[in-house]
Amino acid sequence: MMDVNSVVISSRIRLARSLKNYVFPSCLVGEEGYKVIKEVADVVTNLDGEYKVFTMERLPALDAEVMQEKHLISSNLLNNKASGAVILSDDETISIMVNEEDHIRAQCFMKGLSLGVAYETLNKIDDALIENLDIAYDDTLGFLNSCITNVGTGMRASVMLFLPALTLSNQMNSVINNLSNQRLTVRGVFGEGSEAQGYLYQVSNARSLGVTEKDIINKVIQSTLKLCELELEARKLLVQNNDVELKDRVFRAWGVLTNAYTLSADEFMKCAGEVKIGIALGFIKLKDNSLIDKLLFDALPSSLTQLAGQEVLGEKEEKMFRAKFISTTLKSARIK
Amino acid sequence: MFYNPFEATKNDLAGLFNEMYYETHAPRKENIYCKRCKTTLLDFLETGFVGCSSCYQTFLNDAKSFAFDVHGMGGHVGKAPKREATKAVKMRELENLIKEKEKALRIEDYDRAKELKRLIDNLKEELK
Numbered sequence: 001m002m003d004v005n006s007v008v009i010s011s012r013i014r015l016a017r018s019l020k021n022y023v024f025p026s027c028l029v030g031e032e033g034y035k036v037i038k039e040v041a042d043v044v045t046n047l048d049g050e051y052k053v054f055t056m057e058r059l060p061a062l063d064a065e066v067m068q069e070k071h072l073i074s075s076n077l078l079n080n081k082a083s084g085a086v087i088l089s090d091d092e093t094i095s096i097m098v099n100e101e102d103h104i105r106a107q108c109f110m111k112g113l114s115l116g117v118a119y120e121t122l123n124k125i126d127d128a129l130i131e132n133l134d135i136a137y138d139d140t141l142g143f144l145n146s147c148i149t150n151v152g153t154g155m156r157a158s159v160m161l162f163l164p165a166l167t168l169s170n171q172m173n174s175v176i177n178n179l180s181n182q183r184l185t186v187r188g189v190f191g192e193g194s195e196a197q198g199y200l201y202q203v204s205n206a207r208s209l210g211v212t213e214k215d216i217i218n219k220v221i222q223s224t225l226k227l228c229e230l231e232l233e234a235r236k237l238l239v240q241n242n243d244v245e246l247k248d249r250v251f252r253a254w255g256v257l258t259n260a261y262t263l264s265a266d267e268f269m270k271c272a273g274e275v276k277i278g279i280a281l282g283f284i285k286l287k288d289n290s291l292i293d294k295l296l297f298d299a300l301p302s303s304l305t306q307l308a309g310q311e312v313l314g315e316k317e318e319k320m321f322r323a324k325f326i327s328t329t330l331k332s333a334r335i336k
Numbered sequence: 337m338f339y340n341p342f343e344a345t346k347n348d349l350a351g352l353f354n355e356m357y358y359e360t361h362a363p364r365k366e367n368i369y370c371k372r373c374k375t376t377l378l379d380f381l382e383t384g385f386v387g388c389s390s391c392y393q394t395f396l397n398d399a400k401s402f403a404f405d406v407h408g409m410g411g412h413v414g415k416a417p418k419r420e421a422t423k424a425v426k427m428r429e430l431e432n433l434i435k436e437k438e439k440a441l442r443i444e445d446y447d448r449a450k451e452l453k454r455l456i457d458n459l460k461e462e463l464k
């Protein structure tokens with residue numbers, strides 16, 4: 001069995017839908033934005049499960065930034081104070097952005113490689129939206145959205161991958177080329193392209209028209225499994241050829257994360273990537289190995305500020321609090 | 337504004353002329369815009385963005401070739417809203433009935449043609 005979970009961190013499905021009876025968000029004026037929010041919210045809040053509606057106008061700045069750091073909302077939505085809103089399920093696995101680039105951007109997040117389950121979950125919500133709202137659709141172009149790149153299924157299926165060995169062995173550029181030939185997009189989760197911080201990459205489909213939802217999901221899954229295979233092979237080679245160097249790298253990073261007195265978000269991200277290698281290769285054992293993935297997001301500036309119970313943190317205080325929070329958490333989670 | 341003298345006529349022959357007329361007298365791309373949101377065809381072709389769903393009707397042919405450039409050839413094959421799906425099925429049914437009626441007329445089977453005309457009218461009514 002291939003250890004997919006040491007490579008695939010999470011899966012996400014996004015569906016873009018637009019209303020026929022309102023101009024698209026970039027053209028909305030006055031009360032129309034509210035009406036769109038109300039129409040969408042009325043449908044979603046009537047579904048099974050608990051949903052909460054947050055308008056960007058009323059949402060406190062820090063809460064909005066935390067949502068953005070968790071990828072629940074985009075910066076585009078965050079900046080749309082006039083008409084942006086998000087509808088969140090209580091477990092935060094469903095996020096429906098209203099008046100982002102499109103009237104509706106519904107997303108479902110799952111841990112690990114779970115695109116199929118994520119789609120099934122989101123599809124039920126989508127059925128309700130389609131049944132109750134006047135959704136723009138054309139027989140040839142499929143679901144009509146603001147940008148031509150999002151017509152057809154309006155779907156983006158993406159996975160977040162941890163690819164340290166492919167990065168360290170300089171294979172990422174050829175991987176990225178290869179995937180783009182298959183109409184898949186690769187980018188760093190934090191930072192850009194092959195300079196991705198923490199060795200974290202996002203792979204998603206570029207094509208949304210002329211393919212079925214199933215085609216898209218299958219393609220992303222197939223490519224993800226291939227990438228897992230390549231990454232695990234590269235990890236094996238790294239251990240074979242550079243065992244001492246690799247361990248040194250991992251434990252130096254561990255040393256920083258558990259001993260530093262101040263820690264910037266950048267330095268944390270860099271060291272967390274190295275420590276994650278150590279966890280994946282079994283040099284370091286934690287009670288829960290996915291803890292480090294959670295920390296990646298908890299240690300971002302706004303989330304950290306919220307965790308500290310503050311409204312704002314000065315730069316120095318932020319770095320000190322991060323260092324203390326990370327070292328305490330990691331030390332208590334380690335199994336010797 | 338561009339005036340299309342055939343707009344009001346509805347029969348198939350006029351439709352054909354209509355198409356031919358558009359090909360030879362098509363307004364310049366610079367002058368085409370969506371009446372609802374004022375997005376111009378040139379804006380759309382430059383940015384890939386439209387301002388409302390009506391833009392796609394106004395720019396339909398350009399939108400289709402643009403979409404095929406971006407995504408590769410092939411129309412939508414994914415999920416379809418239920419009412420649209422039934423509509424598409426009925427449209428195909430209608431086309432078939434029209435063909436059958438023409439066939440019946442060719443072989444001078446007027447009873448059959450009359451019956452088919454009734455079915456066609458019913459379907460057209462449903463599709464309104």
Ligand SMILES: [Zn+2]
Pocket residue numbers: 370371372373374375386387388389390391392
């Ligand atoms: Zn328009």
